[in-house]
Amino acid sequence: xxxxxxxxxxxxxxxxxxxxLVVDAEGQTVGRxxxxxxxxxxxxxxxxFTPHADCGDNVIVINAEKIxxxxxxxxxxxxVRYTGYPGGQRFTSAQDMLRKHPExxxxxxxxxxxxxxxxxxxxxxxxxxxxxxxxxxxxxxxxAFNLDSFK
Numbered sequence: 001x002x003x004x005x006x007x008x009x010x011x012x013x014x015x016x017x018x019x020x021l022v023v024d025a026e027g028q029t030v031g032r033x034x035x036x037x038x039x040x041x042x043x044x045x046x047x048x049f050t051p052h053a054d055c056g057d058n059v060i061v062i063n064a065e066k067i068x069x070x071x072x073x074x075x076x077x078x079x080v081r082y083t084g085y086p087g088g089q090r091f092t093s094a095q096d097m098l099r100k101h102p103e104x105x106x107x108x109x110x111x112x113x114x115x116x117x118x119x120x121x122x123x124x125x126x127x128x129x130x131x132x133x134x135x136x137x138x139x140x141x142x143x144a145f146n147l148d149s150f151k
Contacts, residue, residue, distance in 0.1 A: 018056070021143055029070055037061065040059055041056045041058075042114065058128070059126065062133050064131050
């Protein structure tokens with residue numbers, strides 16, 4: 001009897017075809033940019049996506065200071081952190097964060113969309129965020145990536 005045999009190929013770190021992509025954050029909304037970047041870092045856009053392996057691409061985000069917020073989120077949104085001491089809860093508005101550390105704003109948004117486990121912490125290292133149009137990853141020969149054409 002002649003039957004067809006199909007095998008599901010499970011990707012892993014060694015078989016992943018990782019690329020370096022440059023994303024321009026100018027004029028992009030924070031949440032939409034973060035969800036698309038998280039999808040790319042995770043590798044969900046690839047046909048060999050495997051949930052338990054790092055098979056996504058490395059992403060470089062430039063122009064972090066030119067990110068946009070919709071509605072009144074720039075003024076009303078607050079980021080909370082805890083110093084570890086009693087009464088040490090600190091609040092920072094998105095406006096202050098954008099003025100002082102715009103790269104942390106994007107990093108925090110993308111990190112929240114990655115898995116909360118060892119894989120997620122490892123995937124987060126595939127993200128590099130820079131203020132301004134220059135970055136330090138020229139040696140990796142990154143390709144420009146248009147997020148508007150990406151679902």
